[in-house]
Amino acid sequence: GAGVSQTPSNKVTEKGKYVELRCDPISGHTALYWYRQSLGQGPEFLIYFQGTGAADDSGLPNDRFFAVRPEGSVSTLKIQRTERGDSAVYLCASSLMGGGQETQYFGPGTRLLVL
């Protein structure tokens, strides 16, 4: 079956612009996670969805970052007024039920470059 997919694969934008990154999880997975990976670092947690609701958004760095999952499947990560420091790979993962103790399946990521 299909894995986790993310679009676009690459995004170049200018400082101050708004961007949206999309994640399609594995069908039937209720849990969805967003991570951010800066160059030379491991992924860092941003937000976790259980169904349609954001169960844990403690990793979002500031209020310029927001994510939605309106129908409990596809999720969109939104970044307002982008800054150069937002440049990173944004990874999405999904798991069957969430709550820990499960394998998370990762997508290929979206590489965001803010000029």
Place this chain on the structure above:
Amino acid sequence: KQEVTQIPAALSVPEGENLVLNCSFTDSAIYNLQWFRQDPGKGLTSLLLIQSSQREQTSGRLNASLDKSSGRSTLYIAASQPGDSATYLCAADQTGANNLFFGTGTRLTVIP
């Protein structure tokens, strides 16, 4: 907060050698410890998941061990091949948390 460290940051070995990658974590209250592989420009591929009650897991040429009390895990790769070249990440699935805590990875190069 859980801190995960991986040593070395980079490793270069000739083809055929056996090697060990190290991972340490500060909080032993974990559900499991996972090892991932990341190829350049790609996402993460899960290699092995060791439950907190287990001591090791094996898959082909890979063997991962877990010593929860000392906060350590190792990934052993036998008879390394050039196709093993990638970055290897370990991640702790911490009790009570909703996310994985990752190390910074070990970049492995296997020289033909």
